[in-house]
Amino acid sequence: MTSNLPPANYSTDLWQPNRALAKNTELLVKLVFGAFALVSVLTTAGIVLTLIFETFEFFQAVPLWNFLTDTQWTPLFADAQFGIFVLISATIMTTTIAILLALPVGLMAAIYLSEYAGPKTRKRLKPALEILAGVPSVVFGYFALLTVTPVLQFFIPGLQGFNALSAGLVLGISILPLVASLSEDAIYSVPASMREGSYALGATKRETIVSVVLPAALSGIVASVILAVSRAIGETMIVTLAAGQNPRLGFNPLVPVMTMTAFIVQVSLGDTPAGSIAYLSIFAVGMTLFLITLVLNLFSFWFVRKFQEKYE
């Protein structure tokens, strides 16, 4: 109660906030939260160092030249061969099939949502597409292996139970929302004045979209597609479940193949002792995967920076 009484001496007993405490708290918070922010940098450093360290070990045992030129991938055999292009060819195949589906369909969906759909339809359809993006990849894997493959086998008699075609198609469906959503953002942000200018010259809606709006949104569309490609390359469960586990060089989409990610899963599921060549090989494959996605991301940054159109 005493503290609530008016102080006897007004000049000295004015309320003084504890500034020292506030300042120390401020400093502490800054340090702790700064350290938290550093965690993301440490993650990157951890990834890069881990991959470099283990890959270096791997290349002590397997010459880089063999890694790049062998035409067999048989890490678990006595006569082990490590031709990374066997795995890369499968990854390229599934990714290409996925993009061949996701790019046209996603782009057209983006055009519809941005240019044709009314605000109400757009508000309903966009979240619905985003549900598709939230479906876990193992669910897509189930769908590819047990639903899409049997359907495709009905139309393509030579199709095997595991194949790159069905994995690639479902992979395409899984990255479709990414292409559609990001491209739609890019297309939607093209200023209306450009469309109006095109209409004023007598162009139809389709002509306006194809020759004015799409070029103006090009950097955003390319960025979305590159992001989708790098997602498709790194996607694991769909290709592991539906494309099979047979390392095979070539581009036949009807037979089982093994992608880079599927190989990492195969070795991880087995009981491989740390330091063995099979254990090290998953890091070498991981490094290859990391470098490919890194190059794609850097290219995307560069492209957006170089070709981004600025409108006031």
Place this chain on the structure above:
Amino acid sequence: MTVNSSPSLFDDQLSKETSFVPNLEGRHKLDGIFSVIALICTWIGLVVLAWLLLDVLIDGIPVLNWNFLTSFPSRKPEEAGLVSALVGSIWLIGLVSLFAFPIGIGAGIYLEEFARGSWFENIIEINISNLAGVPSIIYGLLGLAAFVRLMAPITGGRSILSGGLTLALLVLPIVIVATREALRAVPDSIRQAAFALGATRWQVVSEHVLPQAFPGVLTGTILALSRAIGETAPLITIGALTFIAFLPAGPRDAFTALPIQIYNWVSRPQKEFHALAAGGIIVLLVVLLLMNSVAVTLRNRLQKSR
């Protein structure tokens, strides 16, 4: 020459060849086809989504019963259940929240409120957009080398703790970005008013900005968490087991999780296990749906109460 050629401009024959033919009818026809194709493309994704869900429901509903939720996995499909996977996933939800939320939200606050415009913020911004492009299986390799091998005495090797830490690193960029976006949406006038009253930066943030931004932060982080729950590849890489017939007693125990169990069932050749996989998928989707509706409800409630 010019004098002679000028009348030819009015020559019917020539004007037909050189003049622009609008052909409006044909162009509008093309326009119609184009818009129909665009409409179909929009629906392709949704139709496939509906097909997928329907397919899973038809295959999975028959195996869903109390036994399925409370039994351990088994070699006999009629006795198999997913209790160890469900408990493992709940453990993971808890651990990922424990690590990713404070660190992600703290980092987001630091970058947005304390270090805006600094070189440090630039570096982390570039770093985060790079991390977003790293495939999730690479995080699994990091987890394998760092948590399972290097920190084995602390984490217990192939344990729930290692899995939780790996997934926490995976979703950290998402939490940071969501936090920053939510903080950015708070008007600057609120900060300026608090500063004018003599508050320190931390007082401004903790007492005025963060409460305002909290619904957004919460929604973003729960969505990040639901991403972590669906992840399979990193957990397989760090060595989550596919067959666990006991419940983990602590964070240093071996574990399995829903997506791993589903993967295991799908990859078996017998049809009975495929039905179990569909049942597992339904459980996983229900968990995801619950989390998302919690996020939406919390956001709505918090926004209304202000």
